[in-house]
Amino acid sequence: MAETQSPVGSVDRALLILQEIGKHSRGVTLDELATRLGLPKSSLHRLLGALKHRGFAAQPEPSGPYFLGTEMLATAFRFYETMDLRTLVRPLLLRLSDEFAETVHMAMLDGGEVVYLDKVEAVRSITMTSVVGGRNAAHCTGVGKALLAWTYPTDEAIKAWAERYGPLATRTRNTITNPAKLATHLDQVRQRGYALDLEENEPGVRCVAAPVFLGRTAPVAAVSVTAIKDRMSPARLEEVGHNLRRAVAEQV
Amino acid sequence: MAETQSPVGSVDRALLILQEIGKHSRGVTLDELATRLGLPKSSLHRLLGALKHRGFAAQPEPSGPYFLGTEMLATAFRFYETMDLRTLVRPLLLRLSDEFAETVHMAMLDGGEVVYLDKVEAVRSITMTSVVGGRNAAHCTGVGKALLAWTYPTDEAIKAWAERYGPLATRTRNTITNPAKLATHLDQVRQRGYALDLEENEPGVRCVAAPVFLGRTAPVAAVSVTAIKDRMSPARLEEVGHNLRRAVAEQV
DNA sequence: CTAGCAAATTCCGAATAATGGAATGCTTGA
DNA sequence: TCAAGCATTCCATTATTCGGAATTTGCTAG
Incomplete structure (x- = not known):
């Protein structure tokens, strides 16, 4: 399918400029922006003038490099502090549910547990422990391991987490309860880009999970x-894992 | 002086739309946006289409309310995580230094102390304890009290902070060292909108400070x-306090 | 269940805004 | 001091954006 055009070309250009400046936290020159x-x-100079006018871009030194401006940051931060993240993630859940025809969840980390914030159940649903608003242990769920792997990105950080919230409870014969083994396991999660729950939380139930970063x-x-x-199946797990990663990267 | 026009009108409109959507974390309808x-x-509908196209705005439900999109948030967050905040605050420091003809600082809270990150010295400078990169106690400096007042916005939170980082050291005969008195004092700081250091850190030195929120x-x-x-003088303190608040509100 | 109403969306002729190449200005380095 | 390169400005030309009117959609009340 051909890529659709933005309905307002000059606005589209301005947004692309903001995105590009956003990738250069040490600032970027007009010349480099024009090239990229x-x-x-x-044209670029005039569009940057428009962005500077409302504080979305900043050029602290005359003829110097450009940065995202305080108005861009403040608008985003103020909104985010009071918004409901589910609102922006739910379209992704709907897409995933449609694409994989399975039940999908969104969760956040809270200490040693995850909190389920949203859920889209598949037609061929299964009875599960997850309830929106409910909690589960982080070390033996897909979402939990996805969150742990990138919130505590080193073996030491994982061990410190386990020391604080442990001991790690056994839920099934597959549950990883040894902190050193969990740390090694989460190294693999980071390399793969997604987490797997292979009946670690519930017998007969498998899960693939990916972190949502929102630029952080x-x-x-x-x-x-x-x-x-x-x-x-193992092949299906890998397929879902890759497609999940891609969908998340594309949409949030 | 007449307000200058943005060099690209349609981009200016789009940015105004982003700012307005940013004020409504529960979403805002097209009709309400048009009115405001x-x-x-x-025209609004087409501009919103352009913002949606690049993910800066989102409309999760067809014909439903609009929200800031994940691209807007992610671009701001990603940039902020690796940027140097001094870059964006320094123009404000230069403006303040010019306006008040005194030495101005920027600092952040770190536990029980503040860290001075930037400084613009006035022509008629005075020898002071503050060194960029250096630290000072939070409870007896203007920037420290400005940061404490809004980082720990209740009496209980202040007392918990003091318990963790206390005891509060005496620096001059004016230093507030009693946590309950500090809490009461910081209530006044919040009401006034700026903090005062009345020779609490250094004999003979007074200071007016305001917090920088960046939307948070x-x-x-x-x-x-x-x-x-x-x-x-007391009259000068009040004048500087009001003008400082206004300058901060206008610029960051 | 249907009609009315209000908000959202689409259409398209008109006109205004945006474009970008060329020229100019500024800063830095040799 | 001069040249080079980047930033900025100018203005004739191009085409994009505009917004009122019409249409569509969804919801609510009778």
């Missing part, structure tokens, strides 16, 4: 796809 | 104007 965006310098280094949430083990 | 911004609905509920930094007491 393929825009004539005079630590995840703000995780989303998961859950199914009974008969519908989650 | 004084824009024809068809807790301040990301504080800025201050410092002078010897002979140049900071």
Whole structure:
């Protein structure tokens, strides 16, 4: 399908400029922006003038590099502090539910547990322990391991977390309860880019989960796809894992 | 002086739309936006389409309310995590230094102390304890009290802070060292909107400080104007306090 | 269940805004 | 001091954006 055009070209250009400046926290020159965006310098200069006018871009030194401005940051921060993140993640959940035809969840980390914030149940749903608003242990759920892996990105940080919130409870014969083993396991999660729950929380239930970063280094949430083990063969797990990662990267 | 026009009108409109949506974390309808911004609905609808196209605005439900989109949030968050906040605050410091003809600072809270991150010295400078990169106690400096007042916005929170980082050291005969008195004092700071250091940190030195929020509920930094007491009469303190608040509100 | 109402969306002729190449200005380094 | 390179300004030209009117959609009340 051909890529659709933005309905207002000059606004589209301005947004692309903001995105590009956003990638350069040490500032970026007009010349470099023109090169990266393929825009004539005079047009770019005028669009930057418009962004500076409302504080979305800043140029602290005359003829110097450009930065995102305080108005861009403050508008985003103010909104985020009082918004409901579910509102922005739910379209992703709906897409995942449609794409994988399984139940999908969104959760956040809270100490040693995860809190389920949203859920879209598949037609062929299964009875599960997860209830929106409910909690589960982090170390033995897909969303929990996805959140732990990137919130505590080193073995030491994971061990410190386990020391504070442990001991890690056994839920099934597959549950990882040894902190050192969990740390090693989460190294693999980081390398793969998604977490797997192989009947670690509930017998017969498997899950694939990915972190949602929203531009941050630590995840703000995780989303998961859950199914009974008969519908989650190793090949299927890998397929879902890759597609989940891509969908998250594309949409949030 | 007449207000200058943005060099690209349609971009300016789009940014105004983003700012307005940013004020409504529960979402805002097209009709309400049109009313608040004084824009024809068809123009507004097209501009919103452009913002949605790049993910800066979102409309999770068809014909439903609009929200800031994940691209707007992610671009701001990603940039902020690796930027140097001094870059954006320094123009404010230069303006304050020019306006008040005194030495100005920018600082952040770190536990029981503040860290001075930037400084613009006035022509008629005074020898002071503050060194960029250096630290000072939070409870007896203007920037420290500005940061404490809004980072710990209740008496209980202040007392808990004092219990953790206390005892509060005496620096001059004016230093507030009693946590309950500090809490009461910080109530007054919140009501006034700026903090005062009346020779609490250094004999003969007075200071006015205001928090910098950048859209958040807790301040990301504080800025201050410092002078010897002979140049900071009670009337002058009030004048500087009001002008400082206004300058901060206008610029960051 | 249907009609009316209000908000959202689409359409398209008109006109205004945005464009970008060329020229100019400024700063830095040799 | 001069040249080079980046930033900024100018203005004739182009085409994008505009907004009122019409249409569509969804919800509510009778």
